[in-house]
Amino acid sequence: MPAASSHRRGAASTDRRPAADPWKVDLRELGRRPGSMRELERSVPAREGWGVEMIGVPEDALVELHLRLESVMEGVLVTGEVVAPVTGQCARCLEPIEDTLTLDVQELYAYEGSTTEATSEEDEVRRIDGDFLDLAPLVRDTVVLTLPLSPTCTPDCSGLCVDCGLRLDDLPADHSHEVLDPRWAGLADRFTPSKEN
Ligand SMILES: [Zn+2]
Ligand SMILES: [Zn+2]
Incomplete structure (x- = not known):
């Protein structure tokens, strides 16, 4: 008995293009004519893990790219501005932080086989992969290098009260606690300043 036709593998795929990666630019x-230029205006969802410990770009948040691509002898020069939303937590008071980073970028991507590529170490220069230039590593690096390791909700956030854990900026300026150690409670009673004569 012949085996049932078990060789129907995968759905019929007439369209074999890989899913378009919005971070990749088709060059x-x-x-390749030096001087040739192209504007690139695009909003692209951030990838996972674009952050540091307490702050970062949420995955899938839209990052705006306002870039100009210019063909030069050795490759493609990318210049312009990247606008990325960031969320995180204040390192002092733990309040949520929301901000928007606007960052300038300028980077040369070298053609495969160019002198720049040949004379640079693997990690020194960004490379063009065939007909595509991948903007994701550039934007990721630019964002991550800008993020503060200890972000604060305001430049002079006072942090939390060490005794009650509330935000000092939400409390009156004279916020304080009586002596908490029970061993000193008796002494405190005897020497309460308000009982002076
Ligand atoms: Zn804070
Ligand atoms: Zn307190």
Whole structure:
């Protein structure tokens, strides 16, 4: 008895293009003639893990790219501005932080086989992969290098009261606690300043 037709593998795929990665720029439109230029205006969802300990770009949050791609001898020069939303937590009082970073970028991506590529270490220069330039590593690095390791909700956030754990900025300026150690409670009673004569 012949085996049932078990060789129907996968759905019929007439369209074999890989899912388009919005961070990749197809350079075929730009061409290789030095001086050739192209504006790139795009909002692209952030990838996972673009942050440091207490602050970062939420995954899938839209990052705006306002870039200009310019063909140069050795590759493609990317200049412009990146606007990225960031969320995190104040390192002093733990309040949530929301902010928007606006960052300038300027980076040369080298063509495969160019002198720049040949004379640079693997991690020294960004490379063009075939017809595509991947903006994600550039934007990720630019954002992560800008993020503060100890973000604060306001530049002079006072943090939390060490005794009650409330935010000092939400409390009156004279907020304080009586002596908490029970061993001193008796002494405190005897020497309460308000009982002076
Ligand atoms: Zn704070
Ligand atoms: Zn307190």
